[in-house]
Amino acid sequence: MSTVLNAVSELDHVPGPVVLAIGVFDGVHIGHQAVIGRAMADANRANGSAVVVTFDPHPARLLRPDKAPRLLTDTAHKTELISRIGVQWILILPFDQSLAAQPPVDFIESLAHACKPLHEICVGHEWSFGKGRAGNLDLLRELGSRLGFEEVGLPAIKSGDLIVSSTAVRNALEHGDLDAARALLGRPYALRGSVVHGSQLGREIGFPTANLQLSNEQLPPDGVYCVHVRHASGTHGGVLNIGIRPTLGLPNPVRTAEAHLLDFSADLYGATLEIHLLSKIRDERKFEDLAALQAQIGRDITRARTLLANTAQPPA
Secondary structure, three states: EEEEEOOHHHHHHHHEEEEEEEEEOOOOOOHHHHHHHHHHHHHHHHOOOEEEEEOOOOOHHHHOOOOOEOOOOOOOHHHHHHHOOOEEEEEEOOOOHHOOOOOHHHHHHHHHOOOOOEEEEEEEEEOEHHHOOOOOOHHHHHHHHHHHHHHEOOOOOOOOOOOOHHHHHHHHHHHOOOHHHHHOOOOOEEEEEEEEEOOOOHHOOOOEEEEOOOEEEEOOOOEEEEEEEEEEEEEEEEEEEEEEEEHHHHOOOOOEEEEEEOOOOOOOOOOOOEEEEEEEEEEEEOOOHEEEEEEEHHHHHOOOOOOOHHOOOOOO
């Protein structure tokens, strides 16, 4: 696992020379992976250390709260995904009014002065930083010349004809295109959260479900999905229902995500699950009664088993 830092001053703990990969990295898609991978490779060549620098919360939540996008990954999930790449150090900076108001020159100087020494800053092609987003690659290059570090701005990466971006992933998910989202991410899209108590209906009809507590993540359209569920005990096949459970006729229905794990019976309350969405089985719909819903869930599980038999499990 990566070592997580929480302040710029803590960079002085990192063995230099230091290469920083800086970005929001929501989703850790293949473009983000390219930036992080370049930083790791350059740090290795310099016999130094790569540090991923990211922010919590997503800057748009503070700067444009009425237009802030839904998340692809909350901070805990993002940190875990970056750690799996093999990064040893992650700096998570609290994105507050103070950081938002910091001039771009001051921000980069604080990083350069904390590192022992700063060798390189690696970012994506459209990265901007500092108060009013006034900082850009040209300013970063100018500061690098003055402060003694290299600047690397990676060009855009494409998936087919589409430029890879977090917005493109959100659009694919919103339209239910899991294949496009997978291509952009380099893996199936996943939801991660803790299991909380629900209505217990699934247990009553013979299909207990784990209700996932989410963090404003981007969800695909309502429906039933074939999934892999990563849990401390390993990876399990399952079915995931996203929607308002119309058969229950609730007066104020709330959109939920609840998973039934196949051939699994342990208590999951409080556990953290990562649910990989593999394919859609059907749309969510209202049934005439619980018996009809129960029969359909049985058919959904049969279909999921068929799909899972031909799907490789995610790496441990």
